[in-house]
Amino acid sequence: MSTSTKVITWTSVTVVLVLAIYIFFKFFFVYSEGVNEGDINYFQKEGFIFKTYEGKMIQTGLKSGKGGQGGIQSNEFKFSVEEERVAQQINAGSNVGVKLHWKRYLGTLPWRGNSQYVVDSIYAGRGGSQESRVESSIPTEIPSEL
Numbered sequence: 001m002s003t004s005t006k007v008i009t010w011t012s013v014t015v016v017l018v019l020a021i022y023i024f025f026k027f028f029f030v031y032s033e034g035v036n037e038g039d040i041n042y043f044q045k046e047g048f049i050f051k052t053y054e055g056k057m058i059q060t061g062l063k064s065g066k067g068g069q070g071g072i073q074s075n076e077f078k079f080s081v082e083e084e085r086v087a088q089q090i091n092a093g094s095n096v097g098v099k100l101h102w103k104r105y106l107g108t109l110p111w112r113g114n115s116q117y118v119v120d121s122i123y124a125g126r127g128g129s130q131e132s133r134v135e136s137s138i139p140t141e142i143p144s145e146l
Helices: 003-028 084-092
Strands: 030-046 052-063 071-081 098-105 117-123
Touching (some): 030 071, 030 084, 071 084, 071 098, 084 117
Antiparallel strands (some): 030 052
């Protein structure tokens, strides 16, 4: 092998390796995960080629303001759902407050949805003392470890 062939080979291998690492961290590495609680504002299946479930949850709470002027604030949490089972559970629990467990990716993929936040399970509504992840239907209890 000549020197120029070795340089081209090593440069190509390095470029492919760097590209593979970039794609992994951008689209497949779970950057963060957590749980958000609120009321489902809308939830729908949409898309031209890849039909994905997209939703928005309204989270209400108290905010502290400058000079003691607090009030009620409302935050929107936009999310996507990959699994049909989880989508059915969200539809079934859309009239009660729910907790959604999500994973955040740094990039979006068309078959995964339009949001960086992908919901993978749903918890029971508010007010319980214990909670568990929903596997088949919405439970009414909340686990104490959350």
